[in-house]
Amino acid sequence: MDDNRLENVIGNLLRTGVLIAAAVVFTGGVAYLFQHHHEYVHYQTFVAGGDDMRTVPGIVQSAFHLNSAGIIQLGLLLLIATPVARVVMAIAGFALERDRLYVVVSTIVLAVLLFSLMHAT
């Protein structure tokens, strides 16, 4: 597998991930509009939401309870996961090429991403 093939595989994976995420967000969005279309929005002042919108387990749980905002948030979570998957794929690809230096480089990037995501667990 050369660099070009590797990038092609990764590129297609990313696009599929984005499309799936968009479909989930759209589904949640339609449900949300259906249930709440007549309500009024108040976004002038920032108020941090509850754990059900701010942590990975909370989001998954509220999506499984078919809460519309939870479904949207699950879609956004899938979206955030696509670049992470991209880095994982790159590690695998470089490993197949026996390119140790870039396996290490990609692993550092993955570690930073996971460090950030750990905040939301």
Place this chain on the structure above:
Amino acid sequence: MTVTFFTLIVCSISALAGFLGALTGLGGGVIVVPALTLALGVDMKYAIGASLVSVIATSSGAAAAYVREGFSNIRIGMFLEIATTIGAVVGAYIAGHVSTHILAIIFGLVLIQSAYQSVARGALESVLPVASDRLGKLLRLGGSYPVRGVEKEYGVCNVPAGFGLMFGAGALSGLLGIGSGAVKVIAMDRAMRIPFKVSTTTSNFMIGVTAAASAGVYLSRGYIEPRIAMPVMLGVLAGAFAGSKVLVHARVRTLRIVFAVVIFALAVEMILNGVMGRV
């Protein structure tokens, strides 16, 4: 404002932002954040959260198309992502500790810079180095890209300077919820002497990973509000897709100047509102 009206107007603005962003290469975030805060009075923290999400969507969505053209360099991208992701986490931390007035002022200044850069671009391709310097060689960053059907080799220089600038680009991305593609291109094109086409496409590839690095922090703070991010993400994605389809036919130069003027006006508005404490 009712939920229906808010969702429709945000979706329309975002679609326009994604469309123009794809045509000019400036990304959608630079329009979405000012539009949400200035026109709709949305708190800046929600705005940068929604913008960050849309940045990931457009970067990942367009990756396949860029890869096919054969310009992007995965080694340069991955190596510099060490700098951008660490920068992004630092930026996202800082965003939680400064007031939105300050964020608005910084945002305005970054907008002015990207507006200027988008009209005053153009590196001298002829004087680009063919061989990498020592560190560039050690990291095997050099590559080749197609120029009128022929593969042309290029080298990579000034790696530490580029790496430092990339840390800055990541920090701005985490601080303001934008892709900061403009700074990434400066780092690669000006500092590291990488060909412009390779710089822009590799930058686009990096934007998604950089944004994902601040996303975890944003999510845990509650900046990513699903009811606002939903119309922004879907709108920007649809707009960017449409923009990428007409890209070849449009008169990009004229459009870029118009877009730069719009962004400059938004920047001034953003700075004034920040100074007067209205954002």
